[in-house]
Amino acid sequence: MKIAVFSAQAYDKYFLDEANQRQAEPFNLVYQQASLSLQTVTFAQGCDAICIFVNDLLDAPVLDALKILGVRGIFLRCAGFNNVDLKAADELGFLVARVPAYSPEAVAEYTIALIMTLNRHTHRAYNRVREGNFMLDGLLGMTLHEKTFGIIGMGKIGRAVAKIASGFGCEVLGYDPMVSPEFAALGEMVDLKTLLARSDIVTLHCPLFEDNRHLINAEKLHLMKPEAMLINTSRGALIDTRAVIAALKSRRLGALAIDVYEQEGPLFFQDRSSDIIADDVFQRLMTFPNVLVTGHQGFFTIEAMREIADVTFQNLNCLANETNCPNAIVRT
Known part of the structure; x- marks a missing residue:
């Protein structure tokens, strides 16, 4: 089977090729560095399936074009699927499968790394010392012990964050609309308003759906402590970025760390260091000393990449062997 792999970076090739060598019948992987869109969909010509990542666009027009090209399967190298029009995919008869969980500890640990960096200003201290500046002014943080962590989303990542926070x-x-019995030993389940009002640190660990887009908006930010820290390693559009900027400017929010951004598609996973970035909202975010932004790397560990590759091939084999796919979100 021939598979077009979109948004393929060097590390994707390494781990996918490694996993492909372990297959009884290896797949023919065709790597495309370009992300999938209506302009690049023709790269899937002659392929049985495509393999995509978080910023590839699969709206109805792209799905129609894939159907015409003879593509039968869509395989995501991630857990989130907000970039896929599932209704259109179902109507067109695609098999759509994802990697539902991969090393949740990787994202949880990275979340804590962002919190610690933003709190203790280690990124700023590193740059100062390299320039011979050993002053401590502006580097004052808080002790995390006995602070209140508010975790939105009680899936595997949220629970892994809760375990680490408990250790501190x-x-x-x-908070989670779904009951999480596993969380009972780790903390207290509360409603969203209570969580926002009581927490010193609020961290997001939930998938993006249309009904929770801009979950953190101007109204919710007003409920938070003015000195609170907001962390997002899930999906960018869970946060209303303009509202966050307004809260930072008015000192209604203490600090922000994000590994995702709602308009990250044109920016992330590429080198834009020699370009003029025209995204004024993103550029405004970068002017705040109490804001830390990274480029969607929370998942990026050896263990997670190997698990993503292995599960992706398990899903591909379901299409190749015409067997039931346990990770399918749309079935043929």
Whole structure:
């Protein structure tokens, strides 16, 4: 089977090729560095399936074009699927499968790394010392012990964050529309308003759906403590970025760390260092000393990449062997 792999970086090739060598019948992988869109969909010509990542666009026009090209399967190298029009995919008869969980500890640990960096200003201290500046002014942080962690989303990543926060000696609050019995030993389940009002740190660990887009908006930000820290390693559009900027400017939000951004598609996973970035909202974010932005690397560990590759090939084999796919979100 021939598979077009979109948004393919060097590390994707390495781990996918490694996993492909372990297959009884290896697949023919055709790597495309370009992301999938209506302009690049022709790269899937002659392929049985495509393999995509978080910023590839699969709206109805792209799905129609893939159907015409003879593509039968769509395989995501990630857990989120907000970039796929599932209704259109179902109507067109595609098999759509994802990697539902991969090393949740990787994202949880990275979340804590962002919190610690933003809190203790280690990124700024590193740059100062390299320039011979050993002053401590502006580097004052807070002790996390006995602070309150508010975790939105009680899936595997959220629970992994809760375990680490508990280890710091923090009070842990959790919110999720779904009941999470596993969280009972880690903290207290509360409603969203209570979590926002009581937490010193609010961190997001939930998938993006249309009904929770801009979950953190101007109204919710007003409920938070003015000195609170907001962390997002899930999906960018969970946060209303303009509202966050307004809260930072008015000092209604203490600090922000994001590994995702709602308009990240044209920016992330590429070198834009020699370009003029025309995204004024993103550029405004970068002017705040109490804001930390990274480029969607929370998942990026050896263990997670190997798990993503292995599960992707499990899903591909379901299409090749015409067997039931346990990770399917749309079935043929």
